[in-house]
Amino acid sequence: MSSSNEKRALSPDPAVAAPVGEVAVSVVEAPVAKKAKIEDDGKTGEEVQTETQEVKIDARDARDHGIARVKAEFRVPKSDYTVTDTVPSRDNDDESELNGREDTSRRQKRERGQNKNRKFGKAHDVIRLCEAIKDGGVCSHGDQCKYEHDLSKYIASKPEDLSGTCPVYEAIGYCPAGVKCRWMYSHWSKESNKSLVDEAKKAAAGREMNRIDRSEQLLLQRKKFPTPKSDLILPYLESVKEDNIARNGGNGGVPMTNEERADNAATYIEAPIKPGEKKRLNYSHAKILSPLTTVGNLPFRRLCREFGANVTYSEMALALPLLQGTKPEWALPRTHTDEIGGFGVQIAAPKPWQAIKATEALVEYCEVSAGGLSEINLNCGCPIDLVYRSGAGSALLDAQTKMLRMLKGMNAVSGEVPITVKLRMGTRDKTPIAKKLVQRLVREGDVAAITLHGRSRQQRYTRLADWQYISETAQIARDTFHEVEDKNKDGPERAPVWFIGNGDCYSWKDWWDAVDNYNVDSVMIARGALIKPWIFEEIDAKQYLDKTATERLEMIKRFAHLGLEHWGSDEYGINNCRRFLCEFLSFSCRYVPVGILETLPPRLQDRPEKWKGRNELETLLGSGDYRDWIKISEMVLGPCHENFEFQPKHKSNAYEQG
Incomplete structure (x- = not known):
């Protein structure tokens, strides 16, 4: 099945029309569970009639064992499985790639349990700029302030700007991060040394509420x-x-x-x-x-x-x-x-x-x-x-x-x-x-x-x-x-x-x-x-x-932009946003596209066999490897800060993928 940028609306009833602009796909639903009669040869002898066709229920129905059936063309043969021996540390990623992903000869049991003392690296600027002047303001502490006040010196110490326009500025008409923003030059006036403000957009934008002063x-x-x-x-x-x-x-x-x-x-x-x-x-x-x-x-x-x-x-x-x-x-x-x-x-x-x-x-x-x-x-x-x-x-x-x-x-x-x-x-x-x-x-x-x-x-x-x-x-x-x-x-x-x-x-x-x-x-x-x-x-x-993989990536990008608006578009805010995006991806990776499932409706407790998507991006979005979550985050938030670390909540995934 080829991918498309359009939504494919799947209805269990072929007679249900899809909304305009969407393609309706008929999918056979899982039959109502019945007690199957077991023949001497171990196969099912009872047939169950559904609305669309007769379905012979296997006595070892995978649905009964908590497995989501995936269409044959999307299943990954067991011979192609790779096993990660342990959750690798990001400190030695190259060695982790070699020992974890490529070494298929070792089948050691994966670690289990929670990472109870998870650590997330904090991103800091090389030079600490005074918060009061980040958007062109004046520091009230004068010489007693322990932070840097030379804007040109601070700007020279910053890494190169990320490409594109600041998502926060685009959303609300101004950027609270000011000169600290990783997209600074998209809204910074060199003449006035101040951050630009789009007053019309600012007035129309929503705001955060319930802030305690x-x-x-x-x-x-x-x-x-x-x-x-x-x-x-x-x-x-x-x-x-x-x-x-x-x-x-x-x-x-x-x-x-x-x-x-x-x-x-x-x-x-x-x-x-x-x-x-x-x-x-x-x-x-x-x-x-x-x-x-x-x-x-x-x-x-x-x-x-x-x-x-x-x-x-x-x-x-x-x-x-x-x-x-x-x-x-x-x-x-x-x-x-x-x-x-x-x-x-x-x-x-x-x-x-x-x-x-x-x-x-x-x-x-x-x-x-x-x-x-x-x-x-x-x-x-x-x-x-x-x-x-x-x-x-x-x-x-x-x-x-x-x-x-x-x-x-x-x-x-x-x-x-x-x-x-x-x-x-x-x-x-x-x-x-x-x-x-x-x-x-x-x-x-x-x-x-x-x-x-x-x-x-x-x-x-x-x-x-x-x-x-x-x-x-x-x-x-x-x-x-x-x-x-x-x-x-x-x-x-x-x-x-x-x-x-x-x-x-x-x-x-x-x-x-x-x-x-x-x-x-x-x-x-x-x-x-x-x-x-x-x-x-x-x-x-x-x-x-x-949803196509492209649409899902756009959803992830939208979450990232909302996150930058909330946590900030400076290095510290991006680091926070990346961490919570990875937390989100630790759940969204469990989604199995309905277009590749054999039976509907999907069940929350069911786990699929090892599967591949309809394109590389869909396969990547379904990965349970936290290193892939970090790669996805780099697609929407740019390269990670050198101090960024992410540890998944569990030492292994909540379920085996291979």
């Missing part, structure tokens, strides 16, 4: 940030907690009388904005990108928005570092005007006071009125040991009363910003608890949306997500909401509680099947979007889009 950061660091709302709700929640413990015979305490409980409740002045009066969310058929660690950065989220995502979330932020004013943590809630109307910040906390005060800080310092914060999501599903052992994330599934106190307090201090929650089925495989928990959450009325990942904490990301359980829980949530509504007909109107499913959504068919058949309002997409960000386009088109 230095004075606000210092208030947090010095523990002087005022939290008046939290100071009201926390003592009340603590007294209710102690009363509940006493009523259950704990701590030897004496329970309050009914009169004392009424007096205690009277001491807490309810928030002026009640849950039903907060901003309304609408997640009916919304295309939602999940909070994603490391790769769910602002440039990647903007890329997914361009492909059609409606709702995006920050990477998970820890509540305590937020309250301590740490710069890296406050970079996570940063958003862009592209995300206005559907951007949530996800936080994790082991203690109610941390979650509640962090919520108050976010509402205070984020641009809520401008649309920079649509919701705050409490993570109650993260399975990572570090988070779980601290009592945050999925540990809250076993501390439901504490979780409910957190959500009630967050709701009380969040103003008009609604609170949502993300759950797993439970912490252990055989004891799911989400159904009863969801009932409690809906009855309490403190959450505007519930997301359920169809796995336990113990499962992590192994085995398929349990969508039947998600469906049953979604129905319970709906029934409980109607039950509460019926009991409180004369009370204030309650906002609907949206129910969102999560897990193993890799294609438009997965998404629509869940929405149509499993009681959910929408599906939150995680790894499916990391592997192919255009999944949101496919959901709208209800077709598989067979």
Whole structure:
């Protein structure tokens, strides 16, 4: 099959017409799994009728073994496989190429496990220029400044400019990196020694939001940030907690009388904005990108928005570092005007006071009125040991009363910003608890949306997500909401509680099947979007889009340009952008073009046999070798800085490619 710059839209139904300008390709879908009758010779005797043809199912069906079938002409014979003995170091790349790629005689077992102390080389200029003068400004420190102020000397020390025009200048009409930019001469005036500004483009460009300034950061660091709302709700929640413990015979305490409980409740002045009066969310058929660690950065989220995502979330932020004013943590809630109307910040906390005060800080310092914060999501599903052992994330599934106190307090201090929650089925495989928990959450009325990942904490990301359980829980949530509504007909109107499913959504068919058949309002997409960000386009088109290698390279280039706009176009910013681009490529390399697959739909857990693409670029984009990811980065960001290093998260790929 020859490659083309056009999209090839693959539909499972030949009768479905492709949009104008796209070529519809008929592909036979995998038949519905049935129990095959095994003959004496070990072959299948039962035939399964599909809509288009009869397909004989092999008892050793590769799909059952987690293998994605690739068309014969794209399979690489096992005799051509090469094996990398270990993950080579970039320090001795030539030797790595010789010993790793070309030596096919050795078949040693590849290293496994995580590179826990990954290092990423930092790029620095030979001469450190004062930041104040990089775009033609004046340094206020005078002779006391320890950085260089001679522009001509600094420019002479820089490496040669990269070819082309500065992507940041092209996007927003000016370049904040000024003379430090690696495309400096495309926007630098030699006459005035200043960076040029395109005022019209600058005025029309979007901007980043939710930036915390230095004075606000210092208030947090010095523990002087005022939290008046939290100071009201926390003592009340603590007294209710102690009363509940006493009523259950704990701590030897004496329970309050009914009169004392009424007096205690009277001491807490309810928030002026009640849950039903907060901003309304609408997640009916919304295309939602999940909070994603490391790769769910602002440039990647903007890329997914361009492909059609409606709702995006920050990477998970820890509540305590937020309250301590740490710069890296406050970079996570940063958003862009592209995300206005559907951007949530996800936080994790082991203690109610941390979650509640962090919520108050976010509402205070984020641009809520401008649309920079649509919701705050409490993570109650993260399975990572570090988070779980601290009592945050999925540990809250076993501390439901504490979780409910957190959500009630967050709701009380969040103003008009609604609170949502993300759950797993439970912490252990055989004891799911989400159904009863969801009932409690809906009855309490403190959450505007519930997301359920169809796995336990113990499962992590192994085995398929349990969508039947998600469906049953979604129905319970709906029934409980109607039950509460019926009991409180004369009370204030309650906002609907949206129910969102999560897990193993890799294609438009997965998404629509869940929405149509499993009681959910929408599906939150995680790894499916990391592997192919255009999944949101496919959901709208209800077709598989067979992106050409050229189109995918353009997508990578677009991510790089968004990254330069975010991290900067100087050497330091390019280094950061390259690192996160490689992190993105570590997922996108898992994409197997649908045009070379034998059966559709593709499954998230399936792994292909060793395959080659329809051209060299497609083969390169499917490489699981991190050195190839670096080569791809050089195609869109220029040559690497001599100090650049990248170590993949895992010592070997998550799956064998040969």
